[in-house]
Amino acid sequence: MATVEAHYRDHLAPVYAWMAGGMDAAWGAGAAELDELALAPRSGDLALDLGAGFGMHAVPLARRGVSVLALDSSGQLLDALERSAAGLPLQTVRDDLLNFPRHLPQSPRFILCMGDTITHLPSAASLERLAVMAASEIAPGGVFVISFRDYSQALVGDKRFIHVRGDSDRILTCFLEYAPDVVSVHDMLYQRTGDAWEMTVSSYQKLRVRPDPLIDHLRSLGFSVERQTGMRGMVRLVCTRL
Ligand SMILES: C[S@@+](CC[C@H](N)C(=O)[O-])C[C@H]1O[C@@H](n2cnc3c(N)ncnc32)[C@H](O)[C@@H]1O
Incomplete structure (x- = not known):
């Protein structure tokens, strides 16, 4: 069994843009999802994209003038993102997403962790830790958006x-x-x-992330949580820091 990092490095990253239907199509889909979310950024806001990949959401956000910090463990996907983001207010960081607090220049008003990224974490405990860090680092009134596949019901x-x-x-x-x-x-x-x-x-x-316990945990940390259906049927949680 490969580690997540090795799986992306050796197998998925070289074909990731193809798999997503091409980068332009992916950015279009990311932009449409941002429209649905209606995040209403203000001048000076920072958005943190955890597991940004080649920037399906990071690029359209930066095109809207939001400063974006795009973090991912895949050097190849971040290279692709950097090549596409020339001139945009976007910085990349290659690290594990659980280390995100050490890279923040200010409290982010938006934290995105989209496209099934949280299921790549090694354990339920690490997902809980991620939520705790998001709750303590996000700006008051900030929005944390998570989308993931619900693998809780086993396919047969x-x-x-x-x-x-x-x-x-x-x-x-x-x-x-x-x-x-x-x-x-x-x-x-x-x-x-x-x-x-x-x-x-x-x-x-x-990870087989079960939506209800995750929602309960996020609420216990001071988020109001709205469950929605996101792209390709994923569970999307829109969590506003109260
Ligand atoms: C399924 S892709 C989603 C990419 C993008 N967010 C999207 O919506 O298209 C998951 C991404 O998370 C990254 N990733 C997985 N585990 C990670 C970790 N522990 N730390 C940082 N990045 C991680 C992968 O390299 C990959 O780019």
Whole structure:
């Protein structure tokens, strides 16, 4: 089983933009999600994007004039983000997302952790810690948005095989294997070279985050929490610091 960092470095990062349907499409989808969220930034606000990837949300936020700190553990995805963000008010940091407080120049008014990033954390305890840090670092009245896949109901049988994306030269599918607290994700990538197909497989674990206990925890930390349905059916929690 690969670590999350190795899985992205060796397997997903080189095809991540393709997997997302291209960067322009991803930025368009990120911008549409920001419109839905109606975050209403003010001048001087800082937004922190945890697990920013190549900037699906960070780039459209920065295009709206918000200063963005984009943190991720993948050097390749951050390189892609930096190449796209020239001239925008956006800084990147390569680190583990649990270390985010040490990189903050000021209290962020927005913290985003989108696109299933929290399920990459190593344990439920680390997710609790992340929420505690978000509650103590975010500016008063600030908004913490989390979106993630609800793996709490195990898929069974053929439903565990998921077609992620395919075209004439590349196919990505994954197979999910459920344990009580984690799901093993086996990503199978087929790439065509001439007449031949090469298959590479890499596997990593994701947390089975249960929405209700997470919502209770966030409320206990002083957030008001609204549960919504986000992009591609993900659970989206919009948490406002009271
Ligand atoms: C599923 S992608 C989501 C990317 C982006 N937020 C989006 O919505 O498209 C998860 C991202 O989190 C990053 N990541 C996973 N675990 C991390 C960790 N512990 N610290 C920092 N980044 C992490 C990965 O490198 C990847 O870019």
